[in-house]
Amino acid sequence: MRYTRQLLCCLIFAAALAQASWAWWSEGHEVIDRAAGSVLPSDMPEFFLKGTDTIASYSMEPDLWTGRDLPALRSSESLNHYLDLELLGGRELPRTRDEFLALCCEIKLPPSSVGALPYTIQEWHDRLAVAFAEHRKWPDDKAVQAKILYIAGVLGHYTGDAGQPLHCTLDYDGRTNPDGSSPRTGIHLKMDALPGQLALNPAEVAKGVKAEAVEDIFARALTAINESHKRVDRVYKLEDKLPPVVGPIEGKPDEDVRRLALDCVRTGAELTATAWHSAWVESLNVAVPEWYRPVAAGSPEGLLE
Numbered sequence: 001m002r003y004t005r006q007l008l009c010c011l012i013f014a015a016a017l018a019q020a021s022w023a024w025w026s027e028g029h030e031v032i033d034r035a036a037g038s039v040l041p042s043d044m045p046e047f048f049l050k051g052t053d054t055i056a057s058y059s060m061e062p063d064l065w066t067g068r069d070l071p072a073l074r075s076s077e078s079l080n081h082y083l084d085l086e087l088l089g090g091r092e093l094p095r096t097r098d099e100f101l102a103l104c105c106e107i108k109l110p111p112s113s114v115g116a117l118p119y120t121i122q123e124w125h126d127r128l129a130v131a132f133a134e135h136r137k138w139p140d141d142k143a144v145q146a147k148i149l150y151i152a153g154v155l156g157h158y159t160g161d162a163g164q165p166l167h168c169t170l171d172y173d174g175r176t177n178p179d180g181s182s183p184r185t186g187i188h189l190k191m192d193a194l195p196g197q198l199a200l201n202p203a204e205v206a207k208g209v210k211a212e213a214v215e216d217i218f219a220r221a222l223t224a225i226n227e228s229h230k231r232v233d234r235v236y237k238l239e240d241k242l243p244p245v246v247g248p249i250e251g252k253p254d255e256d257v258r259r260l261a262l263d264c265v266r267t268g269a270e271l272t273a274t275a276w277h278s279a280w281v282e283s284l285n286v287a288v289p290e291w292y293r294p295v296a297a298g299s300p301e302g303l304l305e
């Protein structure tokens with residue numbers, strides 16, 4: 001049956017409002033951040049290399065921003081966690097969020113139905129680059145270091161999300177119905193819980209993971225998202241073998257499921273390590289304005305008068 005664009009827009013918008021923004025529970029995000037931290041090159045700041053546990057502790061912050069008790073924040077934040085590639089119809093994504101919003105208007109789809117994950121990764125990467133530039137100027141400032149660890153944890157959440165295949169597809173919780181609605185099968189929660197249920201550890205996740213320094217983190221994020229999207233069919237083929245969301249697993253976990261889980265979190269870990277390292281390298285080219293001083297460095301003369 002052929003539907004009009006307007007009807008499809010309404011149906012997808014309704015589905016988007018119901019879409020969960022979680023990707024990986026705390027165990028998954030933490031193992032991704034710790035694995036990413038373990039492969040960082042030695043030219044990264046020492047406090048950052050030693051701060052992986054602190055960074056990982058911040059990895060669930062963005063999910064706190066999608067609580068139903070905070071409707072305004074939930075509305076603006078939820079789309080930052082996914083990108084439903086099928087809705088783009090093969091179109092190339094523009095490079096800025098403003099241009100993306102214009103594209104959504106052009107194709108008559110609300111941004112919340114498409115998702116904005118690569119833009120969020122780019123924006124938090126740039127925030128980290130700015131903070132690293134501050135560190136280069138004030139290397140002993142503990143407040144700047146604390147800010148860096150926090151921003152890195154938030155960034156690591158979104159880069160980790162890019163490794164969850166069901167955050168890269170319209171079929172985010174079961175194969176989408178003909179009317180555009182989700183069957184809500186519960187497979188999304190099973191995937192979110194998978195790293196924790198399989199007790200994946202940072203050492204095994206880090207195998208083969210590399211921290212690159214790339215000039216274009218947006219393109220690198222899209223590469224990871226497309227890589228995850230290619231695993232969607234694999235996820236659904238293994239649906240009946242996925243362990244329960246909570247509780248013990250009966251018998252030995254299926255080996256194909258374990259390989260799937262490792263592939264997914266390794267994609268997230270490699271993008272995370274790459275985003276952190278790239279932000280550090282990029283910070284060399286970021287100028288801190290003369291008017292700016294972190295609190296610990298003192299206020300510019302006359303600023304508070």
